Amino acid sequence: MRTAVITVASSARREHLERQRRALAEVAGDIVRVEAWLDETPPDGVRDAGTRTLHVPPGPHGFRVGEGRNRAAGAAIDAGADLLVFLDVDCLPGPELVPAYQAAARATPDALLAGPVTYLASVQRPESATDLPFLRRPHRARPALPVGETRAATAAEYDLFWSLSFAVTPATWGRLGGFHPGYEGYGAEDTDLAWTARERDVELRWIGGADAFHQWHPVSSPPWQHLDDILRNGATFHERWGVWPMGGWLDAFAAAGAIERRGDGWARVR
Template sequence: MRTAVLTVASAARRAHLERQRAVLAEVAPDIARVEVFLDAAVPDGIRDADVRTLHVPPGPHGLRVGAGRNAAAAAAIAEGAELLVFLDVDCLPGPEVFARYADAAAAHPDALLAGPVTYLASVQRPAVADLPHLKRPHRARPALPAGETRVAEPDEYDLFWSLSFAVTPATWEHLGGFHDAYEGYGAEDTDLAWAARALGIPLVWTGGADAYHQWHPVESPPWRHLDDILRNGAAFHRRWGVWPMGGWLEAFAAAGAIERRGDAWVRV
């Protein structure tokens, strides 16, 4: 099964991208790779001669992560990929991630496949041989033994993250890719999962397809993304009738930054 790994990146994550490239060179040296840069221009000196490089510039409201992933998928499919593995720029691939996704795709070719993700600590810069010893999948999502899969329950689609997932081209075409309503931070991955559920596409938890999220500073709730969350949340509400990211919205409201007015959340 010809596999392509697809990554969207920006200058702000250059160090993460370089570590991801180094690990990919060890665990899957011959894999097809597509990188999409989301800045206003492709950063100088960042192109890799062995990688298909694309550019999807920002929209008026910020980086277009979903559009970048859609462009990467289109390029990989055009070049004959039989399995698309989407790997966030912050993530390092585990030694077995591509084999486990390929096995799961053979068993569930019509599914959206999701492997477990471990969040690394700030000091950790692991070698490939160390990755399996650091495996501590995030407790919010199912983490099955290697080689096992399980079809998600309908209420588990909200647990889908776009940090690491895989699909066959046929399933990607059925799904239609990421919706273009979202720019900047938030909601595009939940929207993709809800679209899959609405179309009857199974979400399959894939044991052993481990990825390792490299540390970067975060804040909770993410104040610098407040406007993105309100705008993208409203777009999600128009499509699905509910607001996503409810925990963050409630935290913003508790701090007095936003309030609920009818069906909308607005700044105070």
């Protein structure tokens, strides 16, 4: 099964990208590698031999993460990939991530496949993929099945889909239609993809053993630096689906007096 690993990247995550490249070389050397660069300018000095690099500059409102993944998927399919593995630039692949996704794709080629994600602590900076299984601590918000086991998600569990790590066959990618192009900047594009899958009867399947390990970086909760993105992308999601995503963050912003409800929407007040 010819497998492509797809990553969107920027200069702000260069160290994370380099660590991911090394881990992939350890655990999955025989892959099609596609990186979409999201900065305003093309990558300078970070191109990787053997990697197809695309430049997808920002739109008026910020990085076009979904569009970067869409174009990278198209390049991977053009290169003959039978399986598309999407791996966020912050994520390292566990030793069994690619084999587990491959086995699941053979068994359920029409499904959207999602493996567990471990969030590494700030002091955990593994330099070898062989160290990763010892750091495994899957996020408790999502199913984390034993190696070799898979199961279909319930309808409610589609909200737990994260685009940090997932895989699809090209045929299933075609059924989904890729990420919706209406999202720029931070938030909502992965939930939109999951809801599209549910609407189109594409099974979401949890894949034991396809472990990814999210490298630490500073965050804020709620993410104040993304407030405007969340309001804009949340409004796009509401227009498409009739509900607002990221409700916990919206409630936190409202409690802090930064936004307020106005009719069916939210508006910034400071």
